[in-house]
Structures are given as structure tokens and as C-alpha cells.
Amino acid sequence: MTTATANATQLKKRSGRAGPLALLLRNHLAGFGLVVLGLVVLTVLVTPWLPLPDPNATALSDRLLPVFSDGHFLGTDQLGRDLLSRILWGTRVSLAVGITATLVAATFGSVIGLLAGYFAGRVDGVLMRGIDMLMAFPYILLALAIVAVLGPGLLNALYAIAIVNIPFFARNVRGVVVTLRNREFVDAARLSGKGNTLILLTEVLPNVLPVIVITMSTTVGWMILETAGLSFLGLGAQPPQADLGSILGEGRRLIINAPHVATIPGLVIFVLVMSINLLGDGVRDALDPRLKAGALLRPAARTQVANEAKTAARGEQRGLLEVKDLHTEFRIGQDIHRAVNGPTFHIEPGECLGIIGESGSGKSVTAMSLLGLVASPPGVIASGQVNYRNENILGVSDDRLRHLRGGELAYIFQDPLSTLHPLFTVGDQLVEAMRAHHPYSYREAWDKAVTLLENVRIPNARERAKVYPHQLSGGMRQRVSIAMALANEPQLLIADEPTTALDVTVQAQILKLLNQLRREQDASLMFITHDFGVVADICDRVAVMYAGELVEVGPVAEVLANPAHPYTQRLIACVPDVNRKQGNLTEIPGLPPKVSDLPVGCKFADRCDRAVERCRQAPIDLEPLTDQRQARCIFAREVL
Amino acid sequence: MNKVEVTGLVKRFGGGRTLFRRPIPAVHAVRDLGFRVRPGEILGIVGESGCGKSTLAKMLVGLEYPTDGEIRFDGEPLAAAGHKPNLKVLSRRVQYIFQDPNSSLNPRKTIREILSAPLKHLRGMNAEERERRLAELMEHVNLRPEFLDRYPHEFSGGQAQRIGIARALAAEPDILILDEPVSALDVSVQAQVLNLLKRLREEFQLTYLFISHDLGVVRNFCDRVAVMYFGRIVEEAGVDDLFSRPIHPYTRRLLDSVPGVETRVLPPESDAVELPDPYHPPQGCAFAPRCPNARDDCRTSDPELADHRPEHRAACYHPLEHP
Numbered sequence: 001m002t003t004a005t006a007n008a009t010q011l012k013k014r015s016g017r018a019g020p021l022a023l024l025l026r027n028h029l030a031g032f033g034l035v036v037l038g039l040v041v042l043t044v045l046v047t048p049w050l051p052l053p054d055p056n057a058t059a060l061s062d063r064l065l066p067v068f069s070d071g072h073f074l075g076t077d078q079l080g081r082d083l084l085s086r087i088l089w090g091t092r093v094s095l096a097v098g099i100t101a102t103l104v105a106a107t108f109g110s111v112i113g114l115l116a117g118y119f120a121g122r123v124d125g126v127l128m129r130g131i132d133m134l135m136a137f138p139y140i141l142l143a144l145a146i147v148a149v150l151g152p153g154l155l156n157a158l159y160a161i162a163i164v165n166i167p168f169f170a171r172n173v174r175g176v177v178v179t180l181r182n183r184e185f186v187d188a189a190r191l192s193g194k195g196n197t198l199i200l201l202t203e204v205l206p207n208v209l210p211v212i213v214i215t216m217s218t219t220v221g222w223m224i225l226e227t228a229g230l231s232f233l234g235l236g237a238q239p240p241q242a243d244l245g246s247i248l249g250e251g252r253r254l255i256i257n258a259p260h261v262a263t264i265p266g267l268v269i270f271v272l273v274m275s276i277n278l279l280g281d282g283v284r285d286a287l288d289p290r291l292k293a294g295a296l297l298r299p300a301a302r303t304q305v306a307n308e309a310k311t312a313a314r315g316e317q318r319g320l321l322e323v324k325d326l327h328t329e330f331r332i333g334q335d336i337h338r339a340v341n342g343p344t345f346h347i348e349p350g351e352c353l354g355i356i357g358e359s360g361s362g363k364s365v366t367a368m369s370l371l372g373l374v375a376s377p378p379g380v381i382a383s384g385q386v387n388y389r390n391e392n393i394l395g396v397s398d399d400r401l402r403h404l405r406g407g408e409l410a411y412i413f414q415d416p417l418s419t420l421h422p423l424f425t426v427g428d429q430l431v432e433a434m435r436a437h438h439p440y441s442y443r444e445a446w447d448k449a450v451t452l453l454e455n456v457r458i459p460n461a462r463e464r465a466k467v468y469p470h471q472l473s474g475g476m477r478q479r480v481s482i483a484m485a486l487a488n489e490p491q492l493l494i495a496d497e498p499t500t501a502l503d504v505t506v507q508a509q510i511l512k513l514l515n516q517l518r519r520e521q522d523a524s525l526m527f528i529t530h531d532f533g534v535v536a537d538i539c540d541r542v543a544v545m546y547a548g549e550l551v552e553v554g555p556v557a558e559v560l561a562n563p564a565h566p567y568t569q570r571l572i573a574c575v576p577d578v579n580r581k582q583g584n585l586t587e588i589p590g591l592p593p594k595v596s597d598l599p600v601g602c603k604f605a606d607r608c609d610r611a612v613e614r615c616r617q618a619p620i621d622l623e624p625l626t627d628q629r630q631a632r633c634i635f636a637r638e639v640l
Numbered sequence: 641m642n643k644v645e646v647t648g649l650v651k652r653f654g655g656g657r658t659l660f661r662r663p664i665p666a667v668h669a670v671r672d673l674g675f676r677v678r679p680g681e682i683l684g685i686v687g688e689s690g691c692g693k694s695t696l697a698k699m700l701v702g703l704e705y706p707t708d709g710e711i712r713f714d715g716e717p718l719a720a721a722g723h724k725p726n727l728k729v730l731s732r733r734v735q736y737i738f739q740d741p742n743s744s745l746n747p748r749k750t751i752r753e754i755l756s757a758p759l760k761h762l763r764g765m766n767a768e769e770r771e772r773r774l775a776e777l778m779e780h781v782n783l784r785p786e787f788l789d790r791y792p793h794e795f796s797g798g799q800a801q802r803i804g805i806a807r808a809l810a811a812e813p814d815i816l817i818l819d820e821p822v823s824a825l826d827v828s829v830q831a832q833v834l835n836l837l838k839r840l841r842e843e844f845q846l847t848y849l850f851i852s853h854d855l856g857v858v859r860n861f862c863d864r865v866a867v868m869y870f871g872r873i874v875e876e877a878g879v880d881d882l883f884s885r886p887i888h889p890y891t892r893r894l895l896d897s898v899p900g901v902e903t904r905v906l907p908p909e910s911d912a913v914e915l916p917d918p919y920h921p922p923q924g925c926a927f928a929p930r931c932p933n934a935r936d937d938c939r940t941s942d943p944e945l946a947d948h949r950p951e952h953r954a955a956c957y958h959p960l961e962h963p
Contacts, residue, residue, distance in 0.1 A: 194761055570828070
């Protein structure tokens with residue numbers, strides 16, 4: 001019994017992210033499509049054993065019987081053949097042709113796409129120009145031409161439809177293969193001794209399969225329609241054999257006298273293709289990794305804030321910005337990932353506070369939470385306060401928040417290439433940033449933009465304002481994003497790893513620049529980084545983050561010289577010193593705890609060599625050590 | 641004999657002409673490069689992005705082909721003149737460790753499949769031998785054997801990098817090319833991986849070529865260092881010599897730029913400096929526009945890499961003085 005419950009909870013834990021089938025069924029329309037298609041397929045599979053009249057047996061005395069006639073449930077056609085039987089047999093043919101054509105097109109198209117994408121260069125040129133030529137013809141004309149050459153007949157219609165659809169597969173597959181080919185695991189496979197054939201079959205193909213399946217599921221419906229179309233024109237199934245298209249085609253002439261002969265096959269085609277398309281869309285949504293990551297859910301304009309946090313009492317505020325007991329979590333399926341677990345800190349006017357931590361420590365999420373930039377869903381600010389000038393930002397109106405963002409509070413992000421718009425000149429982007437907050441004319445704003453670029457020491461600013469982001473080097477781009485952040489005279493700059501993507505010599509320049517600007521404009525700076533050297537260069541105080549909590553806060557020089565928390569101590573010891581050789585580097589054993597399953601007591605206890613029973617029993621508070629320093633460790637006082 | 645010897649290496653991308661006889665612009669990623677690595681040594685290659693260090697690494701393992709020049713391992717050329725290297729032979733001798741551990745592991749393969757590939761294709765082991773060797777490899781890199789049946793996304797960055805190391809070791813090479821192997825990792829994990837690499841080098845008598853932009857890591861991990869700028873080596877020396885008494889102004893600039901260091905020697909750089917444009921390389925020394933010591937001769941001809949002190953080479957007409 002206990003093992004059963006244990007298994008059940010384990011199962012529950014695993015289902016935090018749903019599998020493809022569950023995702024598919026979550027889409028009700030796709031589920032409906034699956035059921036309808038399943039019923040149709042089942043019916044046509046058992047057709048040979050059903051007590052039906054021969055679909056090709058003519059009985060001229062019984063011609064054009066209406067629906068629900070005795071012995072002919074759906075009536076008969078102009079030759080007295082049973083319509084129900086003909087439609088079931090015809091659906092069999094249509095489905096078989098549609099699916100076979102899809103398989104043929106998928107096979108040839110994928111092979112062409114794989115080869116073209118993988119070998120690139122001349123192979124790609126020749127194959128894809130061939131595909132382009134196929135695509136240059138209107139496809140129904142091309143199909144007609146192929147059938148005209150090969151002669152009418154079901155098999156030839158199948159060939160025609162398969163050939164016409166090869167380009168769809170080839171193009172889709174090639175696109176994916178081109179990006180895969182440059183991935184490092186392909187190089188790695190080559191260095192593992194695999195040849196081109198093996199790499200294509202065992203490394204590339206498994207990663208392309210979902211795309212092939214998606215393309216198949218979305219084209220089967222088309223293929224059935226196209227087969228029906230060719231048969232309707234008399235180029236597909238030849239009498240007495242019939243598919244849905246040819247039944248429809250024969251019934252067309254009787255549409256006035258006996259409408260049911262044409263209407264019923266038309267309806268069947270409709271139901272069949274509709275169910276396949278609904279299912280195909282569902283399959284695509286379930287398998288496409290971009291959609292799986294939640295791209296279908298449009299994130300809200302600001303992070304969802306729990307009511308508790310909105311209405312929290314303000315009280316007396318410390319500094320320019322004060323963060324009190326902030327909790328931000330991500331709710332994904334059954335799991336709650338507690339990324340930020342109650343940091344409390346403040347920033348004085350003109351001060352630079354460094355927030356340091358490793359990846360996953362919650363430092364970026366903390367910074368993004370301040371102005372509601374965490375994507376919702378799945379992000380939720382569960383409780384806490386963010387007070388800026390006696391105003392709880394978590395509770396302000398959307399208008400007020402928009403005014404603060406990029407106005408008094410501005411961000412600088414790690415990668416300027418992804419934060420600057422690639423299609424606008426940097427000058428235009430600065431103009432837009434200013435005009436969002438001030439009623440400047442375009443010309444006024446442009447002049448100010450040039451001044452801003454001069455302020456961030458971009459040489460030849462008047463000319464550089466007219467270039468696009470990709471024309472600038474990484475360092476220059478980061479200067480542009482700093483200029484943008486400064487556009488509306490911010491009181492507080494929030495810089496999230498602004499120099500991590502830069503080379504050391506460029507980093508040194510950007511740090512120097514940020515320091516100068518902060519002094520000139522008397523702005524506060526919240527600097528998020530993982531590098532102690534950077535903190536030492538630019539920050540006044542530093543807060544060390546671990547598993548979403550602050551473990552130590554204090555003036556930079558004191559914390560670096562005499563760290564109080566074991567995590568800070570060991571983290572500093574890990575950093576290889578450029579001034580001397582240390583022999584073996586100290587390492588921190590183990591990994592940080594999972595934020596979906598945090599321990600009750602000290603979060604660092606499992607990796608700490610000083611941990612005792614008391615560390616694990618209850619939460620440890622962030623205790624003041626001096627009036628400037630705080631640490632979250634029961635042994636912290638021993639250090640000072 | 642030198643384990644690795646590189647002479648006059650050149651790699652040009654682009655060049656030639658289009659179908660319509662229009663010239664395609666050419667970029668020299670690596671220009672006239674030469675160095676030697678002794679057996680069992682760790683040579684660090686330091687430089688900023690775009691200096692050609694990754695292109696060099698790819699040429700050493702045969703993933704790129706040099707435009708000119710020669711690479712020799714134990715005196716034997718990497719490939720016969722004018723031929724592409726035979727990767728099946730080369731990979732048994734030289735292996736590569738990638739910067740991003742996660743993108744170098746195929747997301748749709750288990751660790752067992754990933755590690756088995758070199759054993760099967762390079763070492764020709766049968767199923768039984770492979771099974772034994774897999775267990776050994778996992779032990780070498782401190783991973784539990786039950787991880788073999790998991791997929792790459794289930795691992796943290798440090799664990800994934802150790803799998804990358806295990807894959808390289810599986811080929812039983814004696815030279816490892818490490819292309820920024822720890823720059824994607826957190827500092828606490830970085831130390832774990834570096835210490836592991838040090839231990840493995842002693843255990844298997846490996847020779848490392850360690851490419852990095854992190855000077856702290858290089859100082860603590862390497863025996864000798866070569867500094868690259870704009871496709872060339874500008875300075876090469878023993879690690880302590882180079883860090884305490886650099887000759888080339890670019891090396892000094894790098895050392896001064898490390899955040900957190902207290903003493904800076906050179907005056908801060910002016911804001912106008914930018915890296916040279918690879919499509920229009922400057923005449924003379926590529927560093928001259930940024931160099932506080934640059935004079936007229938620097939701008940007319942490119943200095944050769946020459947001995948300035950024993951075991952200390954630099955390409956500079958006006959080296960930094962050391963008391």
C-alpha cells in the first residue's frame with residue numbers, strides 16, 4: 001500500500017510536463033478529430049466483412065432510389081448501385097491513396113531535404129533548384145500534366161499527387177537540417193568516427209523526425225482532397241472502381257434530380273479531411289518544441305501579482321528602492337518552482353548594489369520581478385513588496401508601471417543583440433524610447449539621441465546614430481543599450497550581467513563608463529553578476545544570492561576580505577586568481593538544491609562542511625552582524 | 641620530439657570568385673601561426689573573440705582544413721599535402737572538448753549511445769568490451785554508471801561537460817584540444833571540471849591545448865601560454881613569466897582589463913578603439929591603433945615573433961620594459 005502511494009506520488013511528480021499524447025488530448029478539437037477519424041478508419045477496415053451489397057453490382061430497375069430506401073440505406077445511384085456500399089469502399093480507396101501518396105512524398109521529400117541541408121554547397125544548389133522548379137508550377141496544373149503524360153488511373157494520380165507534394169517536405173526538412181548541421185553534436189559525432197551516412201541516419205534524422213511527422217499530419221488531408229479532385233475530373237479512379245472523388249463526379253450530373261448522390265460523398269470528404277486536419281494541428285502543437293515551451297500562451301504585459309502582495313502595507317521605506325520579502329515562483333503543471341525566496345534589501349540614492357550568484361540562484365528573476373517583467377504564465381509574484389519612493393510598485397496601475405519602466409527605472413540586459421530591434425537604426429530606437437515618455441518632436445528627440453550616444457562615448461555619434469545594431473561591435477551595441485537606458489534620466493539602473501557577453505578589454509571599458517555615468521547623473525545602480533572581480537570594481541555593497549535567498553549582504557571590500565557565510569567563502573575560493581598560481585582549485589562539491597523541492601533549513605547545508613543538525617531543522621534567518629553586514633548562518637559571528 | 645608542431649598555418653575564409661567572376665571578400669582567420677607543444681604539457685591559447693583561436697582548434701582536430709601551413713603530431717603530418725585528413729585515424733590521436741556541453745550532446749540519444757560511438761567506430765570494440773569500457777569511463781569522470789541510460793537534458797552543465805570529457809577519452813587520444821571547456825559553467829562547477837582535467841592528464845599522460853579567454857583559469861591551469869590577436873600569436877612564454885613580466889602591450893592590456901585587479905600598468909584605453917576590420921586588415925601591426933607604444937614602424941610593417949628572453953617570444957618592435 002505504502003509503495004503504491006509512493007509510486008503514485010512519484011508518477012505525479014513526473015507529470016509536471018505532459019507527454020505528447022496528453023498534450024494532444026488536452027486539445028479538445030484534436031481529440032474530436034482523432035475520435036472521428038478513428039471511427040471512419042475502423043468502419044472502412046471492417047467493410048469487407050459487413051453485410052453490404054456488391055458496390056459494383058448494377059440494377060437498373062432500382063436506379064436513383066432515395067435515402068433510407070428499403071435495403072439501400074443511402075439510396076442508389078444512376079446505375080442502381082448501393083450508395084452506402086460504394087461510399088465505404090470509395091473511402092477505403094481515398095484513404096489508402098491519400099496515405100500512400102503522403103508516405104511516398106514524405107520519403108522522397110525528406111531524403112532530398114536531408115541531403116540538400118547536410119551537404120550544402122553544390123548538392124544543395126542542384127537539389128533545391130529542382131524543387132524550386134516543381135514549386136514554380138501551379139500544383140494542380142502540374143498534377144494534371146503528370147496524369148496527362150502517364151495516362152488516367154488511380155496509381156498515376158497517386159504518383160502525381162506525391163510528386164506535387166515533395167517540395168513541401170524537402171523545404172521543411174532542409175530548413176531544420178541546415179540548423180542541425182552546424183550544431184556541435186554533429187562535429188562531435190564526426191570526431192567519434194562516424195561517417196556522413198551514419199551521421200545523417202543516426203544523429204540528424206532522429207532530430208528531424210518530429211518535423212516530418214508534423215508535415216505529414218498536416219498534408220494527409222490535402223492529399224485526400226487532391227486525389228478526390230483528380231478523380232472528380234475523371235483522371236483518377238476509373239470505372240467501375242470508385243473513390244470518393246469519382247462518386248462525387250458522377251453524381252454531379254444528377255444534382256437536380258437526385259442531389260443525395262453528390263451530397264453524401266461530398267459530406268464524407270468534408271468529415272474525413274476536417275477530422276484529419278484537426279488531428280494534424282493537434283499533432284503539430286504537441287510535437288513542435290517551440291509551441292511546447294508555452295509560446296502559444298501569450299505572456300501578459302506584466303507579471304501576475306497575488307492580491308496579498310498588491311495590497312501589502314507600505315510602512316516606512318528605506319533608501320530609494322526597497323525590496324521586502326519578495327517571493328516569485330513559476331507554476332508549471334503540478335510543480336511550483338520557487339525561484340525567489342524572500343530577499344529583503346534596499347538601494348540608497350547614488351549607490352551601486354551588486355547582486356552576485358550562480359546560474360539558477362534567482363538573481364535575474366529578482367531583478368525582473370521589480371518591474372513585473374517575469375513572463376506570466378508561468379511566473380507569479382506570490383508575496384512581498386517592491387517600494388520605490390513610498391509606492392508599492394507591485395500594486396500600481398498598468399499605466400503607472402509603463403511610465404516607470406524605461407523612465408525612472410531602466411534596464412540594461414546581457415545581450416544587446418537580442419534586446420535591440422534589428423530592423424531600426426539605433427538612433428530611431430533611442431528616439432522611440434524618449435518619445436514614449438516625453439512629447440518631443442522627432443527632430444528634437446533625434447538631436448537628444450545623438451547627445452546620448454556622445455555621452456556613452458560612441459565616437460562619431462552623429463553618423464553612428466544612422467546604423468543598424470548588426471553593424472556595431474558587441475561593446476558598441478552595449479553602449480547603445482546603456483544610452484537607451486539613460487534616455488529618460490533614470491533614478492535607478494538595473495543592469496543584468498551587462499558585460500558577461502563581452503571580451504575582457506571591452507568589459508573594462510563598459511565598467512569604466514557605467515561608473516562615470518552613475519557619478520555624473522547621480523543615479524543608483526543595481527548590478528547583477530556572477531563575477532566577484534566585477535563587483536569589486538564597480539559596487540559599493542554586495543548581496544550574495546543562493547537558491548533564491550540572500551545569504552550575505554555587506555560592503556564589498558569587507559565581504560571580499562572577510563566573508564561570513566560559508567557559501568561566500570567557498571565561492572570566492574573557487575575563483576582562479578590571475579595574480580598567482582594556486583595548485584589545485586578549491587571546488588564546492590555537489591549541486592544547488594532544486595527550486596521545486598527546497599529543504600526546510602539552510603539551503604546550503606548539503607554542500608557545507610560545517611553543517612550540523614541545527615542547520616537543517618528550521619529556516620535560518622538573515623541576522624545582522626554589524627550595522628552594515630548581515631549573514632544567514634549560525635556560525636557567521638565567529639568570522640568577525 | 642614535439643607532440644604538436646604547427647608552422648606557417650593560414651586559414652582564409654571566402655575568397656575566390658562568384659559565378660559571375662565577382663571577387664568574394666576574404667577573411668584571414670588565422671595568419672601565419674606557429675607554435676610547439678611538448679609531450680605532457682598544457683599550452684594555453686588566450687585571446688578575445690574573433691582572434692581565430694576556435695578556428696585553430698578546429699583545424700587541429702581536422703574539422704577545418706588549413707589554407708596553408710602544416711600541422712604535425714609526433715613529427716607526422718596531420719594529412720598528406722593537399723589531402724583532407726582521415727578523421728578515423730586522426731581522431732584516435734587527437735580529441736576535442738566543446739565549449740557548450742549541452743549543444744555537443746545529441747538531445748535524442750542516451751549517454752550510452754553517445755559514449756559507445758567512439759568505442760565502436762574508432763576502437764572497433766565488440767559489445768562486451770564496450771560495456772566494460774563504458775563503466776570505466778564513467779568512473780574516470782566521477783559519474784554514476786546508472787546515468788548511462790539517461791538523456792542529455794537531464795544533466796546539469798558540469799555533468800554534461802564531464803560526459804563530453806568521457807567521450808573524448810573514449811577514443812584513447814594522447815592530445816586533447818579543449819575549446820573554452822569551462823566558460824559556460826559556474827565558478828563552483830568550473831573548479832570541479834578543471835581539477836578533473838588535471839587528474840586525467842596525469843593518469844593518462846595527456847597533452848592539452850587549452851583555449852580560453854579567462855586569464856585566471858589560464859594562469860592556474862597551463863604550463864605555457866600563447867596570446868593571440870587578430871589571427872596571430874603576439875606573445876608566447878611560460879605561464880609565470882608571461883603573467884608577471886609580459887612583453888607585448890596587448891598582453892599587458894589583457895592583464896589590466898581583468899576585473900578586480902588592484903594595480904593597472906597601462907593608462908586606460910580611449911573609448912574610440914575598436915578591433916580591426918577583418919575584411920580590411922591594417923597594414924603593419926594589428927594592435928598598433930590601440931597600442932600606447934606604437935610608432936611609425938609599427939604601422940608600416942608587421943613585427944615577426946622573435947625571442948626577447950629565453951623561452952619568451954613576442955611580436956613587437958617596442959616591447960614593454962621590465963626592471
